[in-house]
Amino acid sequence: MKLSWWKWLTILLLLYTVVVGMLSEVPRLAILNETIRNLYFHVPMWFGMILILLVSVVYSVKYLRNPLSRNDIIAYESAKVGILFGVLGIVTGMEWARFTWGEFWSNDPKQNASAIGLLIYFAYLILRGSFQDHQQRARISAVYNIFAFAALIPLLFILPRLTDSLHPGNGGNPGFNSYDLDSRLRVVFYPAVIGWTLLGIWVVHLRTRLEVLKQRFYENA
Amino acid sequence: MKMHKWLLMLLLTWAAGFSAPAYAQSAPEQGSTIEYTSPDKAASSPEMADVLRRDGKIYIVVAVLVSVLLGVLLYLISLDKKIGRLERELRQ
Numbered sequence: 001m002k003l004s005w006w007k008w009l010t011i012l013l014l015l016y017t018v019v020v021g022m023l024s025e026v027p028r029l030a031i032l033n034e035t036i037r038n039l040y041f042h043v044p045m046w047f048g049m050i051l052i053l054l055v056s057v058v059y060s061v062k063y064l065r066n067p068l069s070r071n072d073i074i075a076y077e078s079a080k081v082g083i084l085f086g087v088l089g090i091v092t093g094m095e096w097a098r099f100t101w102g103e104f105w106s107n108d109p110k111q112n113a114s115a116i117g118l119l120i121y122f123a124y125l126i127l128r129g130s131f132q133d134h135q136q137r138a139r140i141s142a143v144y145n146i147f148a149f150a151a152l153i154p155l156l157f158i159l160p161r162l163t164d165s166l167h168p169g170n171g172g173n174p175g176f177n178s179y180d181l182d183s184r185l186r187v188v189f190y191p192a193v194i195g196w197t198l199l200g201i202w203v204v205h206l207r208t209r210l211e212v213l214k215q216r217f218y219e220n221a
Numbered sequence: 222m223k224m225h226k227w228l229l230m231l232l233l234t235w236a237a238g239f240s241a242p243a244y245a246q247s248a249p250e251q252g253s254t255i256e257y258t259s260p261d262k263a264a265s266s267p268e269m270a271d272v273l274r275r276d277g278k279i280y281i282v283v284a285v286l287v288s289v290l291l292g293v294l295l296y297l298i299s300l301d302k303k304i305g306r307l308e309r310e311l312r313q
Contacts, residue, residue, distance in 0.1 A: 003298065003301070005229070008228075008229055015287065018286045018287055019287065022283045023280075206300055206304060209304050217311065
């Protein structure tokens with residue numbers, strides 16, 4: 001099969017994540033038990049979301065500097081994939097919270113902040129849909145996208161740390177807790193983050209090409 | 222093409238190197254499962270294909286996850302090819 005090297009890398013890393021992530025030895029901790037393996041599947045959703053939304057912001061800035069429709073398309077498609085990752089992150093977090101914290105939604109600062117962050121991005125999609133003019137839509141949504149990303153970072157990484165949160169790595173404790181930093185976990189966690197993020201980039205790549213094709217098709221027709 | 226193959230080879234060795242310590246750590250546990258099925262017990266009960274039933278049947282879950290993942294990835298690859306074909310058609 002003729003696939004570019006980074007797509008092979010994606011496949012390899014994801015297979016590695018699933019197989020080694022399920023079979024390798026992990027720290028034995030109360031309450032967490034085997035759910036500590038969610039570190040390989042739930043956490044990379046958020047890391048992937050941030051990285052893909054960063055791509056989106058970069059292309060929004062690029063669009064404002066150089067208004068090519070390609071820049072706008074990449075910004076929009078990566079924002080959509082980033083939001084998909086965020087939704088998967090919040091759903092997997094809720095599933096896990098039900099069995100470790102007791103409730104699907106316990107109004108934890110981390111949960112509330114990530115929900116607000118996602119709502120900000122849902123508004124981006126609605127904003128885009130409310131313009132008739134292509135250039136106006138691209139320009140205003142690019143500006144909004146920059147503000148949305150700037151609001152997302154403190155919501156996810158700063159505010160939950162200022163109060164008490166049930167979420168691992170929060171509640172006045174920056175970064176990962178000592179048990180998250182276990183080297184046995186890292187061996188799978190970092191490849192998992194790269195793998196899942198590359199999967200998102202792959203989808204962005206496909207959707208962008210499809211959108212470009214669509215535009216060219218309508219120009220010719 | 223050649224460089225890609227080299228990259229793949231490198232990656233494979235890298236992944237193998239990474240997974241080796243993880244398996245090494247689970248080795249003593251495997252030893253204990255061997256102790257559990259002690260020789261006299263193995264002699265009394267007929268031999269069965271127990272490999273995939275070991276460790277609480279976790280290997281079945283791994284097989285399922287790998288299948289799902291491969292299915293999704295194959296779908297992505299086919300989409301990739303279809304879009305590539307359309308791009309070539311439009312260029313002509």
